[in-house]
Every structure is written in C-alpha cells, then in structure tokens.
Amino acid sequence: MTIILYDLAGGQDQRFSGPCWRTRFALAHKGLAFETRPVRFTQIPGIAGGGQKTVPVLDDGGRIIGDSWAIATYLEETYPKTPSLFGGAQGRAYALFINNWMNVIGPLMLKVILLDLYARLDPADQSYFRESREKRFGKTLEAHAAEPMETRVAVLRAVVEPARAVLREQPFLSGAAPLYPDYLLAGYFMWARSMSPEKVLAEDDPLYAWFQRMLDLFGGMARKAPHEW
Numbered sequence: 001m002t003i004i005l006y007d008l009a010g011g012q013d014q015r016f017s018g019p020c021w022r023t024r025f026a027l028a029h030k031g032l033a034f035e036t037r038p039v040r041f042t043q044i045p046g047i048a049g050g051g052q053k054t055v056p057v058l059d060d061g062g063r064i065i066g067d068s069w070a071i072a073t074y075l076e077e078t079y080p081k082t083p084s085l086f087g088g089a090q091g092r093a094y095a096l097f098i099n100n101w102m103n104v105i106g107p108l109m110l111k112v113i114l115l116d117l118y119a120r121l122d123p124a125d126q127s128y129f130r131e132s133r134e135k136r137f138g139k140t141l142e143a144h145a146a147e148p149m150e151t152r153v154a155v156l157r158a159v160v161e162p163a164r165a166v167l168r169e170q171p172f173l174s175g176a177a178p179l180y181p182d183y184l185l186a187g188y189f190m191w192a193r194s195m196s197p198e199k200v201l202a203e204d205d206p207l208y209a210w211f212q213r214m215l216d217l218f219g220g221m222a223r224k225a226p227h228e229w
C-alpha cells in the first residue's frame with residue numbers, strides 16, 4: 001500500500017513546511033512510493049481520525065506516525081533493506097544532534113520569512129496563524145519581524161556557519177553523499193524558498209552550492225516545487 005504523507009500547503013498549494021520536506025526527502029532517499037495529501041494548519045486536527053497537532057504525519061498502511069524524527073526512525077527500522085537514512089548508530093546520533101540544532105535555526109529563519117509566509121497562507125489559515133504565533137511571540141507578527149531585513153538575514157547566515165564550514169570540506173553534511181542531516185537543513189531552506197522572495201543565501205555561499213545539489217536530488221524533486229527564488 002502506498003505511503004501517505006500529510007503535507008502542509010499554502011494558498012497556492014506550496015508545500016512549505018520544513019519538517020514535511022525532511023520527511024519527503026527521507027521517503028525519496030529510501031525509494032519508497034508515497035503520495036502527499038495537502039493540509040492547511042486548520043485541518044491538522046482532522047488528519048487520519050484526529051489527535052495530531054503538527055505535520056508531517058505519515059500513514060503507512062494504517063500505521064499513523066507523527067513527528068518528523070519519529071517518522072525518520074520508523075522508516076529506518078521498518079525498511080532496513082532500503083538505503084539507510086543515518087548510516088548506522090553513530091550517524092543516527094549525529095542526525096539527532098542536527099535535528100535539535102534545527103530548533104535554533106527555525107525561529108531565525110521564520111523571522112526572515114514571517115510576513116511573506118503569512119501573506120502566502122491560505123486565507124482560511126491566516127487568522128489561526130496570526131493568533132497562534134502572536135501568542136507565542138508575545139507581540140504582533142509585524143513587531144516580531146520589525147528589525148531591518150539585512151539584520152535578520154545576517155543573523156541567520158551567521159548561525160548556519162557550522163554547516164558552511166563542513167561544506168567547505170565536503171559536498172554534503174554527511175560526507176560524499178546526503179543523509180538525514182542534509183535533509184534536515186535542506187527542509188528549512190525549502191521553507192524559505194517556497195514562501196519568500198528573500199534570498200536567504202548568497203550565491204557565493206558554499207551553502208548555496210550545497211542547496212543546489214539538494215534541489216537536484218531524486219530527479220529534481222525539490223527543484224520542481226513552487227518557489228520564489
């Protein structure tokens with residue numbers, strides 16, 4: 001039975017969620033056939049019988065798994081004969097570190113793209129997004145993104161320096177070929193690329209060249225997705 005990925009969608013059906021992109025890359029890496037089902041923020045509670053608070057959510061023949069890390073480990077354990085996402089126990093530990101590093105990058109990326117993202121959401125999602133995020137930030141979306149764009153982009157570019165340093169040495173975060181750590185970071189750049197015209201990476205940045213390689217994987221799967229830059 002084909003695996004179903006519940007995937008966050010914007011107003012023009014942009015599939016913009018970083019965590020959903022991680023899962024999409026992971027499924028492609030493993031060569032597993034899957035279909036996506038677009039969902040809006042406000043539809044998440046209704047996914048697969050209810051109880052889900054976030055996407056991605058995977059339905060693998062009736063087995064429902066939420067949370068991108070849980071999905072990655074599920075896929076790794078359930079499909080051991082397909083290409084490994086982690087490359088063994090040490091690789092899994094490295095991937096878990098990168099998974100948690102994403103919690104530092106995510107809020108900084110969001111500050112850069114926040115108002116563009118809001119404008120591109122399905123209108124049915126906009127009031128939910130505004131209300132939930134303003135509660136989280138303790139201020140309006142506009143106040144949260146009030147610093148000059150230059151400053152916000154500079155902060156983001158500085159925080160990804162550890163990845164840049166690795167990519168000066170090797171083509172992918174995981175070495176000669178991509179593994180889950182690459183999908184984690186590329187997922188967040190897909191978030192930006194899908195929903196904001198702001199070029200979060202300079203073209204002479206080693207991360208930019210790496211991201212181009214990520215866009216080319218799996219027959220250009222990510223490159224073909226709706227994008228702003």
Ligand SMILES: N[C@@H](CCC(=O)N[C@@H](CS)C(=O)NCC(=O)O)C(=O)O
Nearest residue numbers: 017018019053054055056067068069
């Ligand atoms: N830890 C979760 C986080 C996923 C997550 O934050 N998803 C966001 C979309 S990118 C979401 O579904 N948010 C629901 C909401 O804000 O109501 C994972 O890695 O899957």
